[in-house]
Amino acid sequence: MGTLLKYGIMFVALVLVQVLIFNQVHLGGYINPFIYILFIMLLPVYTPRYLLLFAGFFLGLAIDVFSNTLGMHAAATVFIAYIRPFVIRSISNREEDRHEFPGLKQNSFSWFLYYAIIMVFSHHIIFFYLEFFTFTHFLTTLLRVVLSSLFSVFIIVLSQFLIFRE
Amino acid sequence: MRSLFRYLLRNYAFVLFILLETLALAMVFNYNSFQRAKYLNSANFLSGNVFSMYNSVAGYFGLQRDNRELAEENARLRMLLENQGYTVPVNDSLDLAVQQGDSLIRFTTAQVINNSVNSAFNYITLNKGSKHGIRPDQGIISAKGIVGVVGQVSESYAMGLSVLNRRWSISAKLKNNGYYGSLMWPGTDYRFARLSEIPLHVDIAPGDTVITSGYSSVFPEGILVGTISDFTRPDGENYYSINVLLSVDFKSLSHVEVVEIMDKQEINELENIMER
Known part of the structure; x- marks a missing residue:
């Protein structure tokens, strides 16, 4: 019950922070950070996969409803929820690397950084190409993906130092 | 049959992934019909x-x-x-x-x-x-x-x-000579939109005012849209490609x-x- 409440609060807080603050960030017209995927990233490692996928879907849908991008965030978050176990397995090369929680506090800095980069980049590449749905702006979109990913990773790592310490 | 079920059960995560992803993509591509589901x-x-x-x-x-x-x-x-x-x-x-x-x-x-x-x-x-x-x-x-x-x-x-x-375009015209075309946002810079269908024989200059034409029954005639910032004459076409600096600052x-x-x-x- 305690964990359910904790993750419930985290869900609501991240959706609100995303739609009220980070959706209003328009740096140079290219950078649009999506930090709400931190929710998918921080679920315990042994979360059942169906729960992970449903959490991804509903998280994406919640963001979609607020930002009028029906289905786009949902598609991207379901994808990263699906690949998450593979990502964690592939970057934890030693058995003692594996921890129950994939946060920064429980793992080494470089592990978390790799994890954040892979998850954020996968999410952003799907979202931005789905959004523009044309390859005529291929390079512009790629630039948006790279710049936004850098910014999102920065915010996500920073948030680990500031808020999710306990 | 049984082995199929066993296979699906073992790979339920993949099946669920495909299902949810299909649902999400269906929402993206059937955007307009889902928009009518107004919640x-x-x-x-x-x-x-x-x-x-x-x-x-x-x-x-x-x-x-x-x-x-x-x-x-x-x-x-x-x-x-x-x-x-x-x-x-x-x-x-x-x-x-x-x-x-x-x-x-x-x-x-x-x-x-x-x-x-x-x-x-x-x-x-x-x-x-x-x-x-x-x-x-x-x-x-x-x-x-x-x-x-x-x-x-x-x-x-x-x-x-x-x-x-x-997803939409606006019927706009030049204020000083009344030639009209359609204004559309190309999806890059929030300050500029593109005005097309203005024929090459029309004299235009940077700074000319663009207003609504009143042909669409969405806007009355003569509402300010913006000013021409620059234009080119694409080869082999009869129309200008005009960049319009929008008068509204959409950031504020x-x-x-x-x-x-x-x-x-x-x-x-x-x-x-x-x-x-």
Whole structure:
């Protein structure tokens, strides 16, 4: 019950922070950070996969409803929820690397950084190409993906130092 | 058969992944039919309330600029009235009806509670809805020029497509010679839109004013759109490619007016008869 409440609060807080603050960030017209995927990233490692996928879907849908991008965030978050176990397995090369929680506090800095980069980049590449749905702006979109990913990773790592310490 | 079930059970995560992903993509590509299911956009009760609560706090930070813009517009309108020799009627209602030509136009003020500029399809959310008389396909303008068109309406909120949305285009014309074309946002810079279908024999210059043509029954004629910033003559084409600097700063939208053209239904019915 305690964990359910904790993750419930985290869900609501991240959706609100995303739609009220980070959706209003328009740096140079290219950078649009999506930090709400931190929710998918921080679920315990042994979360059942169906729960992970449903959490991804509903998280994406919640963001979609607020930002009028029906289905786009949902598609991207379901994808990263699906690949998450593979990502964690592939970057934890030693058995003692594996921890129950994939946060920064429980793992080494470089592990978390790799994890954040892979998850954020996968999410952003799907979202931005789905959004523009044309390859005529291929390079512009790629630039948006790279710049936004850098910014999102920065915010996500920073948030680990500031808020999710306990 | 049994081995198929066993296989599916073992790989249930993959099957579930495909199902959810298909559902999400179906939403993306059937956008328009899902939009009619009106609870999945920012005009619904929950998101409308969240944005409106947020705006009631964040709105204070822009008050100084808002006041200045409103005062400037007041001065401009008063000047227009005085020069036309009207006497200013005393009216404390916010809904103003203006007789323009022979179609009656009604303006309803609204506040922008959510807005975006950096997506490929940008939307604005307004704090007025069907109970204030707002309906889909009404135009949205601000003191500085056109802003967008109403898309979805709930009881007390409305979601509109801003000019910065590639899903629609605006019928616009050049103010000094009346040639008209269609204005569309190419999806890159929030300050510029592209005006096409202006033939090459027309004389244009940077700085020329672009206004609405009034052919679409969304906007009345003569609302400011922007000014020409630069143009090229593409090889092998008969039309200019014109970049228009939009007069509205979409990063700082706060107060807008929703335009209702009273004869709209009659005009649309007439046009439908002609098309048949």
